[in-house]
Amino acid sequence: MTAQLPAPAPPSSAVTPPLADRARADHPAVIGVLSGIFVTAIVVTALRSPQGVVVSADPGYVPMAVPLLLVPAGLAIVLALLLPAGSGDSSAIVRRQPRAATESAGLIGLAAGFLLLVPVLPLPEDYVLLKFAMFLLIPGLVLGVGKRRRGSSVRIPRPQVPRWVLILPVLVLGVLSSIGPFSPGMPSSWPPLPMLIIAATATAVTAGIGEEVLFRRLLQTRLEALAGPWTGILAASLLFGLMHVFSHGDGPLWVNAAQVIALQGTTGIALGVIWSRWRRLWPCVLAHILLNGFAVLLHLLSLLG
Numbered sequence: 001m002t003a004q005l006p007a008p009a010p011p012s013s014a015v016t017p018p019l020a021d022r023a024r025a026d027h028p029a030v031i032g033v034l035s036g037i038f039v040t041a042i043v044v045t046a047l048r049s050p051q052g053v054v055v056s057a058d059p060g061y062v063p064m065a066v067p068l069l070l071v072p073a074g075l076a077i078v079l080a081l082l083l084p085a086g087s088g089d090s091s092a093i094v095r096r097q098p099r100a101a102t103e104s105a106g107l108i109g110l111a112a113g114f115l116l117l118v119p120v121l122p123l124p125e126d127y128v129l130l131k132f133a134m135f136l137l138i139p140g141l142v143l144g145v146g147k148r149r150r151g152s153s154v155r156i157p158r159p160q161v162p163r164w165v166l167i168l169p170v171l172v173l174g175v176l177s178s179i180g181p182f183s184p185g186m187p188s189s190w191p192p193l194p195m196l197i198i199a200a201t202a203t204a205v206t207a208g209i210g211e212e213v214l215f216r217r218l219l220q221t222r223l224e225a226l227a228g229p230w231t232g233i234l235a236a237s238l239l240f241g242l243m244h245v246f247s248h249g250d251g252p253l254w255v256n257a258a259q260v261i262a263l264q265g266t267t268g269i270a271l272g273v274i275w276s277r278w279r280r281l282w283p284c285v286l287a288h289i290l291l292n293g294f295a296v297l298l299h300l301l302s303l304l305g
Contacts (some may be wrong), residue, residue, distance in 0.1 A: 022169075023091035026228030030080045034234035038269075042066065042262035048255060055248070055263065060188030065303050069263055071182045076173035076270040076287075080277050085160030090279050091154040092225035092232070100153035100222050103143060110134045112237050125154040128202045128249075139218055154225045158279045160162035164212075166283045173270050174290025179298075186295045193303070200296045208289035215240045215268065216275040224276060233272035241265025257273065267291065 029304030045053065045066050052063030094100050114134045121127055146153075190196055215236050241264040242257060244284050248264065249256030271284045 005156065011012040023089075023093060024224070024226060024228045026230045030227065030231050031234070032196050034231065034238065037238060037263060038234070040173060042070070043067050044258045045254075045262040046256075048251075050153045052272070053210065053259060053263070056187075057250075058187045061185045064182075064184040066262060068182050069184065070266055072173050072176035073266045074271040077273050078167040079172055080169040080270070080273045083165045083277075084161060085277060086159035086165070088159035089157045090159050090277060091157065091229065092221045092276075093157075094153070094225045095151070095155050096153040097226070099150070103146070103153055104219065104226065105206070106223040107139060107222070108239065110139060111214065111219070111243055113246065115243055131206040131210055132218055133188060135206065135214040139214060143218065146234055154222055156279055161278050166278055166280060169270070169274055170283045170287040170290070173267070174287045174294060177267075177291050178294035186298070187218055196296065196299075200293050203292050204289050207292055208285050211240065211243075212271065212275075212281060212284045212288055217244075220272055220275060229276055233269060233276055237265050237268030237272050240268035241270065 036107070049063070049066065052065050053069065054061050054063050055069065111134075112205040114130060117130060118127065121130065178186075191199070220232045220236035222232075223235050226232075227235075238261060239302045244260040245253070245256050249259045251259075271287060274287065275281065275284050
């Protein structure tokens with residue numbers, strides 16, 4: 001009798017990877033709920049402020065219609081989705097699911113803790129120190145030690161892409177929000193130059209870098225790996241918007257919450273798409289710094305002129 005040979009093993013490309021090494025798919029119901037929150041916030045904000053929204057308490061800013069304020073973020077999202085994705089995958093992959101879930105809960109706790117502590121801060125400068133500690137120092141130390149001891153909980157592929165591709169949505173988001181027909185204006189008065197430089201530098205570090213590290217690089221990546229790419233983008237952007245609820249708006253809490261979800265949250269979606277698409281943090285940081293500081297840069301250039 002002829003011995004029957006075992007069937008050959010399938011090629012490595014045909015082997016189904018274990019669940020922990022697959023990119024997660026978004027759940028339609030979750031995407032529906034998160035999208036509904038953003039749409040509701042935009043509609044409520046637009047209906048309650050038909051004359052427009054003033055985005056800053058600094059003198060000189062004028063009310064702008066909500067749809068106009070959303071144009072730079074909307075254009076940046078569309079542009080990022082249409083530009084080449086580059087060669088290689090960018091899907092965040094879970095490597096150690098229980099630890100990734102624990103880390104995500106801890107990062108959400110830091111964001112919530114910051115929000116709860118802001119109203120009771122005794123001094124204005126404590127806001128900057130608190131943000132530095134909770135967005136950069138604490139997560140950097142805790143996650144850095146965990147990664148060194150047990151490896152990273154998520155794997156983040158980095159596609160190859162030309163640098164000009166990364167710059168275009170950054171300029172659209174950062175510059176159009178500060179000048180042109182979609183800009184709410186510029187301050188009519190400025191603090192003394194040394195104070196302005198110190199404040200702009202602190203904002204660049206704690207907001208431009210700190211918020212992008214916490215909400216995009218750390219939290220969004222883990223939520224993408226655990227629940228799907230758009231779930232991660234929308235959930236992290238929702239929390240990012242709510243983080244501004246005590247610093248933007250002068251109405252009841254729920255009105256302020258709707259406004260920051262509609263405006264800052266939508267900006268967070270644009271930044272989140274840029275991060276998810278190409279996995280480079282520097283474009284997100286640069287866009288965020290331009291959003292907060294392009295007017296300051298123009299003012300400093302005018303002084304030099």
